[in-house]
Amino acid sequence: MTTLAIPSSRELPLYENGQSWYGKDLQQRTDWIHELSDDEQREVHQAVARAIAGEVDLVAMKAEDFPLATLGARLKVIGHDLKHGRGFALIRGLDTMELTLVEKAYAFRGVGAHFGEAVSQNAKGHVLGHVANLGLDYSDPTTRGYQTPAELRFHTDAADIVGLMCIRGARSGGLSRIASSTTVWNEAVRRRPDLAAELLRSYSFTRWGEVRPGQRPYFHIPLFHAHEGRMIAVFVAGAIEKGQALPGVEPLEPRQRDAIAFVNELASEDGIRLDMAFQPGDMQFLCNHSILHSRTSYEDWPEPERRRHLLRLWLACPDGPSLPDYMTTEFQGRTVSGRPDGIRLPGVELKANLYPD
């Protein structure tokens, strides 16, 4: 009988690099919060007014359409840190009190354009997503976690960068939690190398029915994969569990289930994770290749107009980190610039809706 050779902990590499950080070291620091100065805020407001007056298309908007004379240079530094450093940033302090929802969407999309191009987040071609409680039943197989107030486990989204802008927070709860997937990998190697080895294997993730012609209804890729000095993670436990029902998908072995649960356990751990409480106007940007994110459950106000509402962007970054081939072959397609292109179905036009539909 042959047995699968599981590398010993000495054979599994640790990645002590710019992507590995511990929440306990950052929770007390504020250098990951980029508070906008009055001048920078004015610049954003002016760029919004100019883009709206010039009828700039929210879908195709580029950095040139949203010129930021001084903040632009700062966003370059933040963008580099997002893609090649610790992988996250919170841009705080935009006074949104006097902005309409359209103006807020332009501000967010405009700042995001300085990091990358917007790609589709679903089969409907939405480049402006809405994270809100739509009153849907989570037990319905088509309902996604971000459309409910339920706690979300740690996961990655499907683009180089995911951005969230807080329009309104919840009555209570709804804390954003992030963790370095590189640190999670390192800790898995240190504590349970047997489970870390399982994370290197390929798993089948459902495409949630959002399937391109010629594609299987699932994609089959490693959860963690070493590539050019970095550990690249794609981790969505819910999509792997849902994938189990699809024909052709191998049943998960108990140790694979243990490995998946261990990732969420490590990422949730005090000391590893970093918590952020969003304030209206906050813009959070994360690099999915090196950051896992989750959210605590929340309770809304009863009035629909007071409910928690976040805008979401998925960005493809031509200057993003080098990625293994499966990211733009098996997992997703590729943009003209060669980056993962989100959830793109043929014949579906990209659109930026201001309200969830």
Ligand SMILES: [Fe+2]
């Ligand atoms: Fe997400």
